[in-house]
Amino acid sequence: MTDKFLEQLRQIIDQQYILTADHDKEPYLTDWRKRYTGKALAIVLPRTSSEIAKIVHLCASNNICIVPQGGHTGFCGGATPDQSGNQIVLNLKRMNSILQIDEANQTITLEAGCILQNIQEAAAAKGFLFPLSLGAEGSCMIGGNLATNAGGTNVLRYGNTRDLCLGLEVVTAKGEIWNGLKGLRKDNTGYDLRDLFVGSEGTLGIITAAVMKLYPLPISQWTTLVAVDDVRSTIALLNLFQKRATSLLTGFEMMTNESLVLTHKHFPQMGNPLKGNPPYTVLIELSDHESEAHVRQLLEDILQDAFESELISDAVIASNLSQANAFWHMREHITLAQAEEGANLKHDITIPLSALDDFMRDTDALIRAKYPGVRIINFGHLGDGNLHYNIAAPQGVAPKEFNRLNEKPIHELVYAQVERFRGSISAEHGVGQLKLEGLRAHKGEVAHExxxxxxxALDPQNLLNPHKVVSI
Amino acid sequence: MTDKFLEQLRQIIDQQYILTADHDKEPYLTDWRKRYTGKALAIVLPRTSSEIAKIVHLCASNNICIVPQGGHTGFCGGATPDQSGNQIVLNLKRMNSILQIDEANQTITLEAGCILQNIQEAAAAKGFLFPLSLGAEGSCMIGGNLATNAGGTNVLRYGNTRDLCLGLEVVTAKGEIWNGLKGLRKDNTGYDLRDLFVGSEGTLGIITAAVMKLYPLPISQWTTLVAVDDVRSTIALLNLFQKRATSLLTGFEMMTNESLVLTHKHFPQMGNPLKGNPPYTVLIELSDHESEAHVRQLLEDILQDAFESELISDAVIASNLSQANAFWHMREHITLAQAEEGANLKHDITIPLSALDDFMRDTDALIRAKYPGVRIINFGHLGDGNLHYNIAAPQGVAPKEFNRLNEKPIHELVYAQVERFRGSISAEHGVGQLKLEGLRAHKGEVAHExxxxxxxALDPQNLLNPHKVVSI
Structure with a gap:
């Protein structure tokens, strides 16, 4: 049967784009964090949505499931096939054309396989900002960003990927093509199919193209690091910037001292320029469309205010672009420093800002009481209430062994706290296979049903990325 | 059967909240524009979502359909019952509590029956802006705003109702309560049920409460009217403001000369302060969180630039709040002036900004050629590409008779043009019963299916607001 299926597949798409040899398939079968390695009948590399529609038809009549895949940089195994060897991986990297940049409408129309960084660069070349920005931008693809509703560092100002999307083209589980590629800011003609596909991780349809919003490029950005004593002051500082700088505020990242000490240990060139190891270091970025002088003055005025209200005890403003980049690198290297230190237990969570202080106090205390010596590497996009609340083994304890013993109870403890404070167990990384099991309890029975x-309704044959997000 | 049903209903909800006498029911049975008058078994006025859940159960077992209703100010008959007399109207006006204002999290939690203006005022009392603003705000309710994804004048800066919503409570067609009342900016835990219910016009579930975003109140607003020669310059002017003022730009409304002449005719105190009846008058509003001096200077700089680039030929800046209000009143009175002139044919459409000039030239020419003397009252939220493209009978021709003869072909002509330019046939007013028939062709077979x-899937019994949006 397999041979017959592959033979039929070759009638749809040239055989050089159907990978069946083990060494050809291998790069597509393991997820970014190396938690999952699956098998696949073939890796299929289509060029058009019509080809994909035909492939879906063929798979449907052969009962072969499809795992859509972009840059394969997700953190939850959502684009990794299962162990059966009966699925195909449909990787969209050949569909990488930028179809149109519409300057008056401030939109960009893209195929799903476009790499995020290429989109940012194409937009910038026309004087526009494509605001989506995240660690994997050099290899992740917009189709995957849409499928997972990716977040990143610009959500505070520009929203998640969902908020940047105006229209989609999708191949449905029936093998039909929905052309919803419209660049409209207002369109109240029926159910919001677009947002149903966005964030569905390839389980409801295969996103093949999109119309995304563009924004004018800012002309000046200023970055500062400030020292804060506690979470309550950090939130008050955020609220102050929201009130005074409003949409000029494009970054508000919190890092605990423990996070930065670890970063410094593994990357000695990345010392915190703030003196005295403050409990919390906050990176704040303002972006302006008026003038360098204007935004610099505004930043200084707000910091002055923050000093006078005793919200901050120290501040360093980046004096040039390379220092600003150094501040961001320090933030981004926390994840790498953790990896250097060995595996750790990650939690990508959101908590309402008003509850964040209580959540952190309470959860830190519970963890430290139960696991003495444990290191809590807590940092995140505080402006969105999004914490990367990660737990590393105590100094001198083997991380793998610690995680093997404690992974389950620590996850349970943290997620129970998330429920208590009405947060989310997946802020920006999605569900995939990693969080499939916990989802029913988290969403509640009604939402899960x-x-x-x-x-x-949309995939009755359970053809598209089965056992990701929900199992039916 | 009806008596038995009503008897059972009285066990759920006190009989004073079950209206069955004709004169009690009458105010709930005719839509805002008086296009539809329906019948109802009863008007039911619940106080809690638990009551609603029980009512849904009872209706399901009696096969009685439910028409959810808020302020009943929609333009497409979406909240008006049908002619059968076998439906109940479920009006949510008694569920009008503001449940919480969370200042640190910048969110407000509301029951669905809260009147929009009351929400704006409650937010303002705490120093926050609730940005949704539209003509009916004194009587429309947030549940209806959500059900129709209402637009209004602030969409340019703050988005549609959908963009302001973080969480929902919904009673499903099964009579279950989904508690999704979370105030999180990031939450990637499965399908976007929230956005599926938003804009579904009560056909998939009954929205009973919501968590909405708040924004800091601006401290200074400046409003100006400018004279523009053509649509191309109007778009260039918009792009200039988007680039220079970015998110300080909170209003960009276009009015044709014909619209303002009509307004002046019926409201003589509302003359256009710009001299010489320019072809297009644009109302521009900037809102600032820094200072009055800052925004005033920015506005003057941009206008100076627009003069030098010959995008505008005249400008009047409102010198005080009352003049600014007068500018907005002139804009808002176009609709009332049209009503004074007699019934007209309305089209609430969106066109991509890059195609707007061609659309208007082309469609105006087709209409004027086919219907000599006809008046095209064209105005709208240009910043969103949203036109209210309305056609009135020639001077001296009876509007009713003109409309009776020409309504269908004129709608067909305009909507065919909308398709040609990849626009939307309902920008902000929804589908309801008015646009039910045209929707399949507009969406295309795949999206409609x-x-x-x-x-x-969500309402297999077709219990909730049947024959609105889609018929199954």
Whole structure:
């Protein structure tokens, strides 16, 4: 049967784009964090949505499931096939054309396989900002960003990927092509199919193209690091910047002292320029469309205010672009420093800002009481309430062994706290296979059943990325 | 059967909140524009979502359909019952509590029956802006705003109602309560049920409460009217303001000369302060969080630039709040002036900004050639590409008779043009019953079938607001 299927597949798409040899398939089968390695009948590399529509038809009649894949940089195994060897991986990297930049409408139309960084650069070349920005931008693809509703560092000002999307082209589980590639800011003609596909991780349809919003490029950015004593002051500082700088505020990242000490240990050139190891270091970025002088003055005025209200005890403003980049690198290297230190237990969570202080106090205390010596590497996009609340083994304890013993109870403890404070167990990384099991309890029975109804309605044969997000 | 049903209903909800006498029911049965008058078994006025859940159960077992209703100010008959007399109207006006204002999190939690203006005022009392603003704000309710994804004058800066919503409570067609009342900016835990209910016009579930975003109140607003020669310059002017003022730009409304002449005729105190009846008058509003001096200077700089680039030929800056209000009143009175002139044919459409000039030239020419003397009252939220493209009978021709003869072909002509330019036939007013028939052709077969699948999945009994948006 397999041979017959592959033979039929070759009638749709040239055989050089159907990878079946083990060494050809291998790069597509393991997820970014190396938690999952699957098998696949073939890796298929289509060039057009019509080819994909035909492939879906063929798979449907052969009962072969499809795992859509972009840059394969997700953190939850959402684009990694299962162990059966009966799935195909449909990787969209050949669909990488920028179809149109519409300057008056401030939109860009793209195929799903465009790499995020290439989109940013194409937009910038026309004087526009494509605001989505995240660690994997050199290899992740917009189709995957849409499928997972990716977040990143610019959400505070520009929203998640969902908020940047105006229109989609999608191949449905029936093998039909929905052309919803419209660049409209207002369109109230029926159900919001676009947002149903966005964030559905390839389980409801295959996103093949999109119309995304563009914004004018800012002309001046100023970055500062400030020292804060506690979470309550950090939130008050955020609220102050929101009130005074409003949409000029494009970055507000919190880093605990423990996070920065670890970063400094593994990257000695990345010392915190703030003196005295403050409990919390906050990176703040303002972006302006008026003038360098204007934004610099505004930043200084707000910092002055923050000093006088005793919200901050120290501040360093980047004096040039390379220092600003150094501040961001320090923030971004926390993740790498953790990896150097050995595996750790990650939690990508959101907590309402008003509850963040209580959540952190309470959860830190519970963890430290139960696991003495443990290191809490807590940092994140505080402006969005998004924490990367990660737990590393105590100094001198082997990380793998510690995680093997404690992974389950620590996850349970943290997620129970998230429920208590009405947060989210996946802020920006999605569900994939990693969080499939916990999802029912987290969403509640009613929402989970609604999700299953939607999946059954749009993909009754369970053809698209089965056992990711929801199992039916 | 009806008596038995009403008897059971009285066990759920006190009989004073079940209206069955004709004169009690009458105010709930005719839509805002007086296009539709329906019948109802009863008007039911619940106080809690638990009551609603019980009512849904009872209706399901009696096969009685439910028409959810808020302020009943929609333009497409979406909240008006049908002619059968077998539906109940579920009006949510008693569910009008503001449940919480969370200042640190910048969110407000509301029951669905809260009147929009009350929400704006409650937010302002705490120093926050609730940005949703539209003509009916004194009587429309947030549940209806959510159900129709209402637009209004602030969409340019703050988005549609959908963009302001973080969480929902919904009673499903199964009579279950989904508690999704979370105030999180990032939450990637499965399908976007929230956005599926938003804009579904009560056909997939009954929205009973919501968590909405708040923004800091601006401290200074400046409003100006400018004279523009053509649409191309109007778009260039918009792009200039987007680049220079970015998110300080909170209003960009275009009015044709014909619209303002009509307004002046019926409201003589509302003359256009710009001299010489320019072809296009644009109302521009900037809102600032820094200082009055700052925004005033920015506005003057941009206008100076626009003069030098010959995008505008005249400008009047409102010298005080009352003059600014007068500018806005002139804009808002176009609709009332049209009503004074007699019924007209309305089109609430969006066109991509890059195609707007061609659309207007082309469509105006087709209309004027086919219907000599006709008046095209064209105005709208240009910043969003949203036109209210309305056609009035020639001077001296009876509007009703003109409309009776020409309504269908004129709608067909305009909507065909909308398709040609890849626009939307309903920018902000929704579908309801008014645009039900045209929707399949507009959306295309694939999207329409997807919508039907979703409706069948979430409301298999077709209990909630049947024959609105989609018929199954």
């Amino acid at each position: 609604l999700m299953k109804s939607v999946k059954r | 997807l919508m039907k699948s979703v409706k069948r």
